[in-house]
Amino acid sequence: MIANETVSSYLSRLASNAPTPGGGAVGALHVAHGAALISMVAKFTVGERFEHVQNQIEPLIIQSEQLIEEALLIADQDEYLFNDLIQAYRLPRDTQEQKAYRLQVIQAATKTATIPQIRTVKLSERILQSADTLVLIGNKSVISDVAAAAESAKAALATALVTLEININSIEEKPTKSELIDYAKLAEKLIQFADTITGKVRQKLKPQPNNDGQLNSTLSGKPVAEKLKTTIQHQVAVLAQQDVTACLAVILATDNEATIWYVNSIKKAAQSQGIKCEVYTLHNPSEEALKTLILELNQNTAVHGIILQTPLPKNININHLINLIDKNKDIDGANPLSLGYLSAGQKAFAPATARAVMEILDYYDIPLAGEEVTVIGRSNVVGKPLTQLLLKHNATVTLCHSHTQNLSQRTKAAKIVVVAVGQINLLKDSHITTDSIVIDVGTNIDENGRLVGDVAPEVAEIAHALTPVPGGVGTVTTTLLLLHTVEAAMSLSNANVLNVA
Numbered sequence: 001m002i003a004n005e006t007v008s009s010y011l012s013r014l015a016s017n018a019p020t021p022g023g024g025a026v027g028a029l030h031v032a033h034g035a036a037l038i039s040m041v042a043k044f045t046v047g048e049r050f051e052h053v054q055n056q057i058e059p060l061i062i063q064s065e066q067l068i069e070e071a072l073l074i075a076d077q078d079e080y081l082f083n084d085l086i087q088a089y090r091l092p093r094d095t096q097e098q099k100a101y102r103l104q105v106i107q108a109a110t111k112t113a114t115i116p117q118i119r120t121v122k123l124s125e126r127i128l129q130s131a132d133t134l135v136l137i138g139n140k141s142v143i144s145d146v147a148a149a150a151e152s153a154k155a156a157l158a159t160a161l162v163t164l165e166i167n168i169n170s171i172e173e174k175p176t177k178s179e180l181i182d183y184a185k186l187a188e189k190l191i192q193f194a195d196t197i198t199g200k201v202r203q204k205l206k207p208q209p210n211n212d213g214q215l216n217s218t219l220s221g222k223p224v225a226e227k228l229k230t231t232i233q234h235q236v237a238v239l240a241q242q243d244v245t246a247c248l249a250v251i252l253a254t255d256n257e258a259t260i261w262y263v264n265s266i267k268k269a270a271q272s273q274g275i276k277c278e279v280y281t282l283h284n285p286s287e288e289a290l291k292t293l294i295l296e297l298n299q300n301t302a303v304h305g306i307i308l309q310t311p312l313p314k315n316i317n318i319n320h321l322i323n324l325i326d327k328n329k330d331i332d333g334a335n336p337l338s339l340g341y342l343s344a345g346q347k348a349f350a351p352a353t354a355r356a357v358m359e360i361l362d363y364y365d366i367p368l369a370g371e372e373v374t375v376i377g378r379s380n381v382v383g384k385p386l387t388q389l390l391l392k393h394n395a396t397v398t399l400c401h402s403h404t405q406n407l408s409q410r411t412k413a414a415k416i417v418v419v420a421v422g423q424i425n426l427l428k429d430s431h432i433t434t435d436s437i438v439i440d441v442g443t444n445i446d447e448n449g450r451l452v453g454d455v456a457p458e459v460a461e462i463a464h465a466l467t468p469v470p471g472g473v474g475t476v477t478t479t480l481l482l483l484h485t486v487e488a489a490m491s492l493s494n495a496n497v498l499n500v501a
């Protein structure tokens with residue numbers, strides 16, 4: 001049995017001038033390769049991110065294992081049926097009777113020898129159907145192997161097709177001939193199907209051109225936020241079953257119009273997701289008044305998340321206040337304790353902006369393990385917690401700040417560059433390469449009153465990918481404040497330990 005042979009022994013038998021194994025067995029083994037690749041991709045499509053497709057993934061794994069077994073049996077079947085055919089051709093043909101008998105046996109053996117080819121076509125069809133499903137739902141990191149599976153099936157089909165065509169010519173029996181013609185046509189159609197699947201995979205791996213025909217490597221925050229909203233909706237429904245409504249308290253102690261607008265936008269977003277948002281507006285409060293409010297909110301069991309919105313009046317020392325926010329309600333990671341827990345690799349809420357960067361990288365399947373990442377800006381709300389999250393995902397991180405020398409050398413050495421400074425045009429084309437993936441955290445108002453990031457416009461033409469401003473990190477940040485609130489509500493209402501990454 002080929003299944004029990006070593007690869008090198010099988011290959012030397014194949015390379016010899018013995019008649020078997022031959023093309024038929026090779027075709028069947030192409031099927032086995034395809035099925036194994038399908039199984040492998042399906043097994044990579046597991047875990048929390050793929051929970052919603054598990055009912056499609058599990059049957060694919062079971063089916064692929066069966067296909068591998070069947071394909072190996074076909075390879076053996078092809079060998080012995082071809083041997084029968086050879087024996088038929090070796091029959092004596094000295095007399096008319098012998099000739100007639102020999103012809104009859106050859107016809108019968110030829111007919112049976114087509115069985116492995118027909119089975120190869122049928123199995124290849126099943127592999128291509130699985131591959132077509134995996135292009136849509138499979139883990140993108142291994143999606144190229146779906147194309148490899150489709151190409152294996154295509155090779156199997158091409159091999160079977162050639163043999164079928166030979167046999168169509170030599171078989172005289174009409175029903176068999178027409179059955180073989182049908183399978184040959186099916187094989188041709190499936191070869192085209194395989195090309196379509198490979199095309200879909202290649203398309204998926206390519207940056208998409210936009211309407212101007214330019215490379216669209218924009219890492220929009222919108223779909224990331226939409227995906228997170230699905231999780232929020234699910235958790236809001238779970239909380240509703242326990243009669244809990246997640247509630248976010250925002251302390252607002254400024255007349256700054258932009259800040260008031262921002263807080264109102266959080267409130268609107270919260271309400272649209274079924275989350276309560278209470279804004280505590282204080283005009284010129286004392287530090288004591290703010291302390292009292294924070295301590296009250298810590299005690300209030302109906303409140304699950306607390307944000308102390310900046311800026312605060314000049315006479316207030318923010319450090320005296322953020323230290324008071326209950327760690328379990330610190331949904332924007334403001335309390336230095338949260339940063340401490342993150343640094344120690346323990347569970348705590350990261351500032352929403354830092355997590356937003358991580359969610360964007362995850363959504364666009366940008367691998368981090370072993371990759372160089374340069375972060376510009378070392379604030380407690382972005383640079384430092386983000387560094388911790390990146391380290392947790394095994395990236396090698398360089399954290400830069402206003403005293404960093406040779407910034408462009410450090411940014412060019414990294415695959416991913418995150419800019420969180422608050423200076424228009426800080427990151428220029430001289431800082432990046434065509435392979436750079438740039439995450440722009442900065443929010444600035446330019447001379448025309450428009451919201452812009454820290455990245456100069458020309459970077460978009462060079463970088464491999466870039467988050468837009470607006471519509472990038474900020475979009476995801478707001479949604480994460482809400483997700484953190486429901487996560488806090490889940491752990492507080494279940495009296496659980498903090499259940500966040």
Ligand code: NAP
Pocket residue numbers: 353376377378379380381382383400401402403404407420421422423441442443444473474477
């Ligand atoms: P921050 O506290 O002012 O920190 C700025 C950081 O940039 C500091 O670490 C500073 O270094 C560094 N820096 C300043 N000039 C530099 C230079 N020339 N080269 C390299 N590094 C330099 O600011 P932040 O609160 O982290 O915010 C940063 C930006 O992100 C702002 O535009 C802010 O509006 C934006 N932001 C956006 C969101 C969002 O959701 N999109 C959320 C939060 C913040 P030193 O430490 O040496 O001073």
